[in-house]
Amino acid sequence: MFSGVTGLINRGQKLKGTVVLMRKNVLDINELTSAQSASGIIGGAIGVIGGAIGTTVDTLTAFLGRSVALKLISATSADASGKGKVGKQTFLEGVITSLPTLGAGQSAFDIHFEWDTDMGVPGAFYIENFMQVEFYLVSLTLEDVPNQGTIHFPCNSWVYNSKLYKSDRIFFSNKTYLPGDMPAPLKKYREEELVVLRGDGTGERKEHERIYDYDVYNDLGNPDSNARLARPVLGGNTTFPYPRRGRTGRKPTKTDPKSESRSDNVYLPRDEAFGHLKSSDFLVYILKSASQNVIPQLQSALPLVGKTEFDSFEDVRDLYEGGIKLPTNILSDLSPIPLFKELFRTDGEQALKFPVPKIIQVDKSAWMTDEEFAREMIAGLNPHVIKVLKEFPPQSKLDKQLYGDNTSTITKQHVESSLGGVTVEQAISNNKLFILDHHDPLFPYLSKINKTTTKAYATRTVLFLQNDGTLKPVAIELSKPNPQGDNYGPISTVYTPTKQGVDGSIWQLAKAYVVVNDSCFHQLVSHWLNTHAVVEPFIIATNRHLSVVHPIHKLLLPHYRDTMNINALARNVLVNAEGIIESTFLWGGYSLEMSAVVYKDWVLTEQALPNDLLKRGVAVEDSSSPHGVRLLIEDYPYAADGLEIWGAIKSWVEEYVAFYYKSDAAIVQDSELQAFWKELVEVGHGDKKNESWWPKMQTRTELVQTCSTLIWIASALHAAVNFGQYPYGGYILNRPTLSRQFMPEKGSKEYDDLAKNPEKVFLNIITGKKETLTDLTIIEVLSRHASDEQYLGQRGDGDNWTADTAPIEAFKRFGKKLVEIEQKLIQRNNDERLRNRYGPAQMPYTLLYPSSEEGLTFRGIPNSISI
Structure with a gap:
């Protein structure tokens, strides 16, 4: 089959390589969510799948032609300009693994490079894509390189048609270098790549671009549609300070030039976007379709199915036990959507019902x-x-x-x-x-x-x-x-x-x-602001100033996975004007504005768990304790379990930093690290740049503490405040999000009604039926783990993320420590003397167990804020 291609190649003395890539995911989230109705979305998915099947052979044929070319770049031999020598253009050859099934992912290709001995050791390569469709480049591996053996090039990036790029796409080997240690022939390439990633700060960003830049939160409202939908700009002012988000460059609204116009598809640097064989693509597709299509249909159906308010606690429990019978036309629109297939009964009743929240699985009251x-x-x-x-x-x-x-x-x-x-x-x-x-x-x-x-x-x-x-x-x-x-x-x-x-x-x-107040503070501050929003500037600053070969980039990269994407989606359907949060939580149209007021008191160093516990006075310093603090509430499940996870994270980071930085002077001399930190403080969190608590980033201790804190926020802290949303809040009586009336006063009808029907009065005050359906639909999606989630102590790229053995071994020890911690936490939950660990609801505290299966598990610490 491949003889026509391989015959064109004079192998001679060549470097043999294997290129692993993935064709564009046929279940592309952006294509799916462009439809305007639930049925339209499903039809769109079918159309995309059908089209992909029809083009599989064409795509494969294209790869076997002269459609993808690579050129190796030397790390040891420079040309007249001082840059590493560039080898000859070489094209992909034959497929060496079986063709993947639809959506399964990866294909591997042979490639042979002409590489004379005077070219030295390859340290990077250029790649050109001459096809119209993009692909996801996973890796290049070179075998039997003289005096080197195998060289790995982890890529994990989307590659578009070469004409769309102003400069060739470059990828580096997995060797790790501080800026001052970079081989001289590769230094210019390293610097030029960072310039590309920073962009020039102008124009509207395009899908294929990889530019990381900052902007304020000025895209939450839609004043051109209705004055009621106007929202203040968050960030860039002292009234409403805020962390920065990724810049999209969309045009300003006509009504308010300070506000950015909205669109269905929000620009993300391409490698931050879902689309890499990730089942959360599908989760997010469900989330978007739920907010735009399913929820409006459910709400419109309420008057058709009887009562629009709950009359009793039994009515609420019917959402899980009996369900809501829906009109046939609603069912036909909703039933094809995967999440809602799970919600429909199959006993002929055709009712919509939700999973039983953990809080009432053992005891309903x-x-x-x-x-x-x-x-x-x-x-x-x-x-x-x-x-x-x-x-x-x-x-x-x-x-x-x-x-x-x-x-x-x-x-x-x-x-x-x-x-x-x-x-x-x-x-x-x-x-x-x-x-x-x-x-x-x-x-x-x-x-x-x-x-x-x-x-x-x-x-x-x-x-x-x-x-x-x-x-x-x-x-x-x-x-x-x-x-x-x-x-x-x-x-x-x-x-x-x-x-x-x-x-x-x-x-x-x-x-x-x-609890209503606590629900709002949790969602808008503890969850959105203190994890999602505060981490995004770190992602932007890292990509703008820390090269992919920088050790701190490699340390932090797993903890950034999919965060910018989920944040962009949140700005579109969750925290936007009259979006899900404003429609179903007490703070309403002031939700994000109020979180900005709370951000005035945000301090990065206080987000480290021991510092947080000390600030709140729930712990005291104790040098004899393994973590330096002693809990005043000894049986404090979140704090006790969290300190175990915090200790493991910090130990891992300490080992890692010590390997690459032999002195505090090395921190000061690291030009990329200093540029990263300066911009993070002065721009990314620029509304707080004059506050004295910021670490100066002059010592290894400061670097370790900062990286440990960031990893804690993105992993364990987010897990603790996210994956319990449905287990606790899925039962709206336990975690109401709205209060619609004041407390009944003596002499009022409501007060008299309390004696006759206290459940009805309670239900008339808290979150209503319509808002409850919205809440349950959304938080069930947000509380689920994707099938390919990457958990703390794991990396998606195996051992090839660095060429240095010591950090790999340290990371393995970190993973083993987390396994040991999980066993310790299980033992704690089996200790009936610790009453706070299971409580009257018989609901053991499992949110900080590091591992999890797919789905609604009430446990598991993903590396990153990925949903």
Whole structure:
């Protein structure tokens, strides 16, 4: 079959190579999501697949012709200009592995290079694609290179038609070099490649480009469509500071020149985009189709299927047990979509039902207990907000001239009856009082929020650490603005635990208002801001200033996988004006704006887990502890498990950094590292550039701490706040996202109704049925692991990511340590003395188990923020 091709090649004394590549994924996410309806999307997918089958032979034939050419570049022999000598153009030859099935991926090709001995050792290569369609270049491997043996070139990049590039695409071998150690013949190539990646900061970016640049968050609104959809610019100003996002260069809106126009397909540097045989392509396709097609159809169907509100807790449980019967036309549109196939019953009932959330799998009412309410503050979805209470009553940092006196109205009389004979002073002295404080970030926005269909309170919850290690809520304060104006201070009411009668129902509602605030803070701050948004500038700065052969680039690369893509998708359908978040969470149209206000207090160094625990006062320094801190709440699942993961990450980074940097002077002399850090601070997080807490990046200690913190944020922290969304929040009674009415007051009809039908009143106040369907549909997707997820301690490129043996061995030790940690965490969860680890809901804390299977598993730490 290949004789016509191979006969053209005079092999002689050549270097033999193998090129591995992947043709364009036929299930291309951008093509699929361009359809306008659920049925249209499915039809589009079928069309793409059919077209791909028809062109498989043509594509293969093209590869076997003169369509892909490579040229080796010497790392040891330079031309007159001082750059490494470039070898002769060589074309791919025959396929040496079986043709992959549709969408399966990789094909391998022979290639033979003419390479005289005076050309030295190859260290890079150029590649040219003469076809119209792009392909994903996985790697080149050279065999039997004189005095070198095998040389690997990890590529993992999309290659488009050569005419689209201003300079040839270049790839380097897996040897790792600090800038000063780079072989002289390759230095210019290294510098030129970084110039290409930085671009010139002008023009609208095109799909094939690989340019990394910064912009502010000015694409959330759509003022040209409707004035109601205008949103303030986040970033670049002191009012709403924000991390930078990737620049797309789209035209400004006509209505507001400071805002960027929106489009369905958002530019990403090509290698940041999904499309590499990743099943999360399909997850994201589902997410996008759900938000644009499925959810609107489900919501429009509600009036056709009966009640548009829940009447009882049993109604809510029917979402998982009985389902919602849908009209035939809705079913026909939705049933072909893979995710929704799982949601449809197959017993002839044709109802839509959701998986049973873990929080009610064992006990349907455990979520109502005070113990579970408190336990989730240290082992739930938002486990890193609770703080030790050091002053009583709790204080506020809000400006008194603007917002009056916001000192808490919780008194000793409110709490001391629940402290088991201990005084407030004694409890504070012994670190027994804690607080979940959702007051200051929310109060300045309450007047605005309460003018909408939602009704909110700023909340403070005081908790007592009991002798059995569990937390007990002892008081909840609900505060709303004074009708005379915010500057008059809040009107506050304090509620204390009661289990019986109307007062018991009031207490249950008070807890619900707290959880609504916690749900919003979790989604917009703990999750979106503190993981997704703050990491994106690191990705941009890394690619602009750290070469692919730089050791720190190689260290951090796995922890960037797919983050820019999921962030772009979020700006399009999740955090945009009247998107999923604004439509279903209390903060509404102020959601991202409020996260910007909280970002004013963000400090990178405080994101390291030990520093975070110390700042919140839930731990104290202890040199005898393995991690340098001792927990005040000994049975604190998130913190205890997190410290194990943090310790493993830091040890791995310490070994890695020590291998490449033999002194602090090497850090200072690393021109790429210094340029990376300067731009990250001054541009990527430029609204905070004048804050003194930034590390100076002058020592190995600073580099280790910074890289460890970044890896922690992108892996374990994100896992802790993301993959429990459906297990905890899939049961809307446990994690409501909205409050639609104020607390019933004595003498009101609602108060009287509490005695007759407390469940109905509760449901009328929290998230409604329409918003619940939206929430469940989205968070189930966001809580799933893809089949090809890469978890902490794993790398997708095996051992070929570096040519240095010591870092590879250190990484293997890191992986083995994580396996040991997982076994330790399993043992902890089997210790029934640790009541916070399983709680009334019998729901062991597994979110920081490093490994996972595919799907909705409630465990697993991916390397990166990939969903």
